[in-house]
Amino acid sequence: MSQRSQPRDEGADDVVQSVNADGVDEVAVESNRRLYGGWQWWLFGALAIVYSLFHLVSLNLYPLETWSFRILHIAGALILGYGFYAGTQFAETPQARSSAWLRWLSYAMLIPALYALVRVAMMYQTMNDGAMRIAPEIEAWHFGYPLLLATVAGIVLSWSYRQVRDGLSPADAVLMVCSLAVAGYLLVMFNSQLRASTGTPFAPMGISYAAIAGSLLILELTRRVAGLALVIISSIFLVYVFVGPHLPGFLGYPGLSVGRFFSQVYTDAGILGPTTAVSSTYIILFIIFAAFLQASKVGDYFVNFAFAAAGRARGGPAKVSIFASGLMGMINGTSAGNVVSTGSLTIPLMKKVGYPPRSAGAIEAAASTGGQIMPPIMGAGAFIMAEITGIPYTEIAIAALIPAILYFASVYFMVDFEAARKGMRGMRKDEIPRFSKLVKQVYLFAPIIILIAALFMGYSVIRAGTLATASAAVVSWVSPNKMGIRAILRALQLAGTMSIQIIAVCACAGLIVGVIALTGVGARFSSLLLGLAGVSQLLALVFAMCISILLGMGMPTTAAYAVAASVVAPGLIDIGIQPLVAHFFVFYFAVVSAITPPVALASYAAAGISGDNAMGTSMASFKIGLAAFIVPFMFFYSPAMLMEGSWLQILRVGVTATLGIVLLSATVQAWFFGPVKAWQRLVMLIGALCMIYGGIYTDIIGLMIGVGLFAMQRTRNGTSTATPR
Template sequence: MSNSPASHPGASEETVDQAPEVVAEGVDEEIVEANRRLFHGWQWYLLAAVAIGYSCFHLITLNVLPMETWSFRIVHIAGALVLGYAVYSGSRFAASESEQAPPWLTWASYALLLPVGYVLVQLWRFQSLIDGGALRIEPHLETLHFGYPLIAATAAAIVLSWFHRQTRSRLVPADLVLMLSALAVAGYLLIIYNGTPARMSTGTPMAPIGLTWSAIAGSLLILELTRRVAGMALVVISVVFLLYVFAGPLLPGFLGYPGLSMHRFFSQLYTDIGLLGPTTAVSSTYIILFIIFAAFLQASKVGDYFVNFAFAAAGRARGGPAKVSIFASGLMGMINGTSAGNVVSTGSLTIPLMKKVGYPGRSAGAIEAAASTGGQIMPPIMGAGAFIMAEITGIPYTEIAVAALIPAILYFASVYFMVDFEAAKKGMRGMRKDEIPKFSRLVRQVYLFAPILILIGALFMGYSVIRAGTLATAAAAVVSWISPNKMGPTAILRALQLAGTMSIQIIAVCACAGIIVGVISLTGVGARFSSLLLGLAGVSQLLALFFAMCISILLGMGMPTTAAYAVAASVVAPGLINIGIQPLVAHFFVFYFAVVSAITPPVALASYAAAGISGDNAMATSVASFKVGLAAFIVPFMFFYSPAMLMEGSWPQILRVGVTATLGIVLLAAAVQAWFFGPVKAWMRLVMLVGALCMIYGGIYTDIAGLAIGGALLMLQRSTHGGGAKPIASS
C-alpha cells in the first residue's frame, strides 16, 4: 500500500527534499470478499464477458435504445442474480479436497437441473401459446408445470448451497441451478407482462397464478443473494416484514390490518409497487450508471491520486494522518457508495499511519469510520441514497445536492476539529516533509478532478442525471489518456467488468429493500405509523422527531445505507410530513440517521470494518466513532428548527445560519474533547455545550447567545493558555 519513508522509522532527515511521488498505492484495487470466487481460464473469460455485457446493456438502454420500463427492471434484477450466484458462494470455501462436498451432495445438486430445465422448456411452450393468440395460460399448467418445479428446485438449491463446499475457483452445481431459476423467473414475467393484459389484473383473483409462483421464487433468490453479499441483518428484517403480511391480522392495536391472501400479495410484489418500484428504479438507472463511472475512475487510478492529494494537503498538520483520513474519505466517498467499503479502501492506509503518530488503535479506527460515513452525505454524488430521495420525493437531484452542502460541511468540520483537539491534547505531530508527496507535483495532475467537475457542471447546466453521468464516464476515459494510467481498450473492458461485479451488492440490496417497500405499501403499515407519529406530535414535536430518529437508526443497523434509507423513507418520512415537516427536511432527517447507523452501536458496519484494520475492540471502536460523529446526531434536528441549513430561505439567513452553526460545531468538538486552547474544566465543558447548541439551533437570539458564550470562553482560554498549553501525555 505504501512505499513512503513512513514505513521506515529510521528514515534520515537528509531525505527531506526527496519527497516521494506516491504515498498511496492500491486504493483503487478491487476488494475481494471472503466468499467471492476467483475463477481462472475459460470460466474467468466467460464471467468477464457476462459482466461486460451487463454493464453495456445498461449504458446502451439508458442512452441509445430505451426499453419498456418493467421489462428493463426485470432484466436488471435477473442479470444481477445470475452474476451474483456465479461470483458469491453460499458457504465457506474448502481449504483442501478432503473438505469438499461429498459426492451425493454434488449429484443431488445436479439432479435439480432436471426440474429447472423442465421449467425453461415450459416457458418456450407458454411463449408459443401466447404467440398463438392465447390471452392467458391455464392455471393448472402454470402451477403443475411451472410453479411447483420452480419453487422446489429454487428452495432445494438454496439449502444445498449452504453445505456444498468447493475450492474458490469452482462453481457449485447448486448455484448453477439458482442462476437458471433467476432466468426462469425473468422469462415468465417478460412473457406474461409483454404478451398478455396480466399487469392490469395484479392483486385480483384474475391475476395469473404464475405471477405468485414467480414472485415467491424471485423473493427467495433475492433474499439468499442479499445474505451472501450484505449479511443477515437486511434478510431478517425482510422476512419479518413478509411474515407481517400474513400475521398482521392477528396483531392488536395499530399494527393490525384486514389481511392479504398469498395470491393477492405475491401477484403484486413483482410490480412497481414492490420489487420493480422506486428502489429498483434507482438501482437500474442512477446507481448502475455511477457504479460504471466509479469503475472508470478506479481503472484510471483516480483513487490513488485523491488519497495522495489529501496527504499533500493535510499530512503535515498536527495529527496529520487523521486529517488525511477526513479529506481522503470525503473524496473517495464521491466514488464509493458504501461506508464500510470506504473504510476498507482508505483505512488500510490511514489507520496504520494514525497509530504511528500516536493515535490509539481505537481512536484511529473511530476517526476513519466517522470520516468514511461522511462520504455518504458528501455532494455531489452522496452515495446512492440521494438518488432514491430524488426518485421518491420528485425533488430534482441538483436541489438535493445543494441542500446537502451545509450539513456536509458541518459534519466534516465536526470530525476535523474532534481530530485537531485530540491531536493538540496528546501532543501529536504531523507527518514529516519526507513522508508525504510534494504538493507541487500533484498539482500538475489536478486535471484528474475533471470528470467530477464535468459531472457537477453538466448537472447544473440542466442535463439529466443519466446524461451527466455518461458524459463524466466518457471524460474519465479521455482524461486518463494524458495521465500515467492511460485507459486503452483492455482497460475500458476491465472497467466495464469491474462495474458489473461491483453492482451486484447494491442491486441485491435495493431489490431486497423493494420487498420491504412492497409490504409497507400493500399492508398500509406506513400510514398507521404516520398516525402514531401524528399522535406523538400532539404531545411534543421534539418527541416525535426523537422517536423517528430511533426508528430510522434501528431500521438501518447492519444494513447498507441505500436499503436503510429506502426503508426509513417508506416508514418514517411520510409520518414526519404528516406532522407538518417539509418533504425535503423530512427525507434529509431520515437520510442522515440511515447514514449514521453505520457508526451507531451496537451494530455499526463502518466501525466494525475499521476495528478489523486497527486491531481494536469492535464495540469500543463503534462507541468512539459515535463520539467523533456526534454532530450528525444533532444537526438533523436543526433541519426542522432551521430549514436554512438546507438552503431554504434568503441568502443572508442561509449565510448566518451556516457561519454560526460551524462555530457551534467547533465549540461542540471542544466540549467533547475537553480541550480548546488548553484543558477545559467540567463546568466550562457544560457551558461550551450550551453555547454550541445555541449556535447550531439557528435562531437569531440563540445565535447571539451562543456567540456571547463562545466569545467569553475564547477570551478566558486565551488569557489562561495564551502561550499554548502543555499537551496531556497520551495514555
C-alpha cells in the same frame, strides 16, 4: 480494493503512498468470493462486461420498457451474484469438498430448473400465437412447482455444499437457471394484457410462483453479499403480511392472500419500485463511473492529493482520511466499503503518528460515513430522495451543502483537538507526496468537475454521469495511466462485479417497501407519529430518529434510507414537516446508523483494520460523529440549514452553526485552546447547542459564550498556544 504503500526518498518522483485497484480479482475482500481461472474467468468476466454495457446502452441509446429493464437488471445481478459468491465457506483443500452424493443431488436439481425455463419458452410461444392466458394447471405443475422445488433445494444445498474457491458449485448453477426462469416468465406476462391483473383474483398464479422464487433468490443473495441483518428485517416484514390480521391495535390490518400479495410484490409497488428504479439507473451508472476512476488511477490521485494537502498538519493522517473518505465515499455508496478502501492506508498511518487504534478506526469510520452525505453524489442517496419525493436532484444537492460542511467540520475539529491534547505531530515532509508534483496533475479532478458542471447546467443525471465516465477515460490519456481497450473492458468488468451487492440490497429493500405499501403499515405509523406530535413535536422527532436508526442497523446506507423513507418520512410529513426536511431527517439517521452501536457496519470494518475491539470502536465513532445526531433536529427548527430562506439567513445560520460545531467538538474532546474544565465543558455545550439551533437570540447567546471562553483560554494559556490547523 487493494492497497499498497511504499516509503520513498524525499527526492523521489513517485508519490509515497498509493491506493490502487490492481488485483481486485486476485485478492478478494469477501471470504465467500470466488476467484476463477481459465475458461470460467473468461465467461464470468464477459458476463460482467456485457451487464455493464447493457446498462450504458439502455440508459443512453436504446431505452427498454421500464418493467422489462428492471427485471433484466435484477436477473443479471442474480446470475452474476450466484456466479461470484458462494453460499458457504470454501473447502481449504480439494479433499475437504462435499461428498459425491451431495454433488449429484445438486446436479439433479438442474432438471426441474431447466424444465421450468423450457416451459417459459413454450409459454412465450403460446402467448405469441394469440392465447389470452396460460392454463392454471400448466402454470402450476409445469412451471410453478418445478421452479419452487429447484429454488428452495438449490438454496438449501448451497448452504452445505463446500468447494474450492476457483469453481462454480452445481447448487449455484441451479439458482442461476432459476433466476433466468423467473425473469423470463415475468417478461412474458408483464408484456401482455395480463399485466393489468396483478393484485386481483384474475392474476395468473404463475406470477405469484415467480415472485415467491424471485424473492427467495433475492433474500439468499442479499445474505451472501450483505449479511443477515437485512434478510432478517425483510423476513419479519414478510411474516407480518400474513400474521398482521391477527395482531391487535394499530399493527392489525384486513389481510392479503398469498396470491394477491405476491402477484403485486414483484411490480413497481415493491421490488420493481423506487429502490430498483434508482439502482438500475443512477447507482449502476455511478458504479461504472467509480470503476473508471479506479482503472484510470484517478481515485489514487484523490487520496494522494489529500496527503499532500493535509498530511503535515498535526494528526495529519487523520485529516487525510477526512478529505479522502469524503471524496471517495460520495462515489462508492457504502460506508463500510469506503472504510476498507481508504482505511487500509490511513488507519496504520494514524496509529504511527500517535492515535490509539480505537481512535484511528473511529475517525476513519466517521469520515467514511460522512461521504454518504457529501454532495453532489451523496453515495446515491440524493438520487433515491429525488426519485421518492419528486424534488429536483440539484435542489437536493444544494440543500445538502451546509449539513455536509457541519458534519466534516465536526470530525475535523474532533481530530484536531485530540491531536492537540495528545501533542501529536504531522507526517514528515519525506513521508508524504510532493504537493508541487501533484498540482501538475490537478486536471485529474476533471471528471468530478464535469459531473458537477453538467448537473447544474441542466443535463439529466444519466447524461451527466455518462459524460463524467467518458471523461475519466479521456483524462487518463494525458496521464501516466492511459486507458486503452483492455483497461476500459477491465473497468466494465469491475463495475459489473461491484454492482452486485448494492443491486441485491436495493431489491431486498424493495421487498420491504412493497410490504409497507401493500399492507398500509406506513399509514398506521404516520397516525402514531401524529398522536405523539399532539403531545410534543420534539418527542415525535426523537421517536422517528430511533426508528430510522433501528431500521438502518446492519444495512447498507442505500437500503437503510429507502426503508426509513417508506416508514418514517410520510409520518413526519403528516405532522406538518416539509417533505425536503422530513426526508433529510430520516436520511441522516439512516446513514449514521453505520456508526451507531450496537450494530455499526462502518465501525466494525474499521475495527478489523485497526485491531481494536469492535464495540469500543463503534462507541468512539459515535462520539466523533456526534454532530450528525444533533444537526438533523435543526433542519426542523431552522430550515435555512437546507438553503430554505434568504441568503442573509442562510449565511448567518451556516456561520453560527459551524462555530457551534467547533464548540461541540471542544466539549467532547475537553480541549479548546488548552485543557477545559468540567464546568467549562458544560457551558460550552450550552453555547454549542444555542448556535447550532439557529435562532437569532440563541446565536447571540452562543457567540457570547464562545467569545468568553476563548478569552478565558487565551488569558490562561497565553498566546503561544497552538491554534487548530
